[in-house]
Amino acid sequence: MIQLEDLTKTFSTPNGPVVAADKVNMTVPTGEICVLLGPSGCGKTTALKMINRLIMPTSGRIYINGEDTTQLNKFELRRRIGYVIQQIGLFPNMTIEENICVVPKMLGWDAKKAKERAAELTDLVGLDPHQFLHRFPKELSGGQQQRIGVIRALAADPPVMLMDEPFGAIDPINREIIQNEFLKMQEVLKKTIIFVSHDIDEAVKMADKIAIFRGGKIEQYDSPSQVLAHPANPFVADFVGSDRTLKRLRLLTAVDVRDIDAPVASMQASVEEVLVSAKSHANRIVVLIDADRHPVAYVTADELSGATGVVSDFAHDLPTTVPVGADLRAVVSEMLSHDTMWITCVDERGHFAGVVTQPAVTAALGQKSSSVRDQATDARLANV
């Protein structure tokens, strides 16, 4: 857990004192990612760098897991905090292994343990230790270097990590991949992370909480969903963008809005029977499935009414299906590109897993604090 208490930094400049951080108060619970977001010069980086005392606070207190860090020697403090920067900063004169072992060595680990740790971490980010540990940073691609930058910060297993726009210099495709890898790692590692970004999309994706800064002050500190749904003031609303409701699509997945009880029938079912279930459902369609529960086609109530026989005579091919784990942005995109009001979900084995309709998506976005993720956040907050 990281707590900032009235953290203030005043720089003296020839034009008089400038307040870079003004009584910042926040608590980041253990295992969460908090993104500090804001335009340049808003004080987010200053706030971050005061935590490992790269910038000396003018006043205020910082607690890490309850311990007041003011009392600690700054070098000791920094060795206990993982630090990742945008420019990566791998030491070019050292091999990847030596880079990863820098902090463990300073902490007095024995060489064998440090090397094992380096191999373990390299493996964790999907790089082959035998192939990479003895290379030099120059011999790696930008994406590989940033992966090493992240695991170097994790080397001594610090409970807390500070990341200063860590993925800012990576091309968009690789950035997406590394962000996903990092989130997957975080699920296991459960570090307490403060992450500086100026990219609202990145913040929404990475954060458990977002702190929006302006002029050294926190304008809003809330879950991404809350920030997008209920910006605290016009500045926040403007900063997150007029498409903020669309951005919330990323926070929800098909699971959150699908109708798992949407009617299904087999290809051989009778028209009368299927018509009843189609009419019983708001969407007025029935998905047809094969013997293995794979969705194969659909029928509409309108076409079935007054007809007889088996439904397969009235079946239309399904335009497309989406995995239940897909975020709503992808789901809505599929709906729009296939010009349809609803879409069938499948689980990882391809079995029918419900139907997502546009009204259900709209309803979910319109709701105040209803997403699964929000409830989870609320529950965690209640426990703090």
Place this chain on the structure above:
Amino acid sequence: MDILVFIQNNIWAIANMTMEHISVVGVAVGLAILTGVPLGIAITQNRVAADIVLYVASIVVTIPSIALFGLLIPVLSIINQGIGWLPAVIAILLYSQLPIIRNTYTAITNVDPALREAARGMGMTPFQRLLKVEIPIAIPVIMAGVRTAVVMNIGVAAIAAYIGAGGLGLLISRGISQTDPRQLIVGAVAVSLLAIVADWVLLKAQKFLTPAGLTR
């Protein structure tokens, strides 16, 4: 033909003078590294100090060597060393300061600020930062300064023959005073060859000392 015969007859004397030459330049530049590199690192901490030190070092280089030897005679006569090996070493030590200090200063200040920030953020002390990151990265440029100093001062050491420091300059000075072109040519060629060989050896040393990660 005369020249070859001269070399053959005086081979040991020439070898001896070459060793004297190397000892003057070697000792002086060695001491210059020991003083110039720390000084070059120290002045990275303070812009004003850096300007003053580099200015003074530049002025020293503008003093003609023969004048500098002359200036050193009364000073060193106090300890009965007015002429000979010691003033030659001191003069070359002074001349070597500029390339060594300036290259060290430039190399350290040009280390990527991101590396410095990463090193600080990881909890390295300033001394650890210097030892593990900044100096290794600065090595090629510092060594380039040492090479400049050596090549430049092999020439200066030849003039030191006039104040009794020995070395290959003796051949040149005798060649002039005795109007003996053989000695003059052998001396001049030997000094040039020594400079070329020294530069090549130091280049090898530079490559050897440069961390592998900077060159591969």
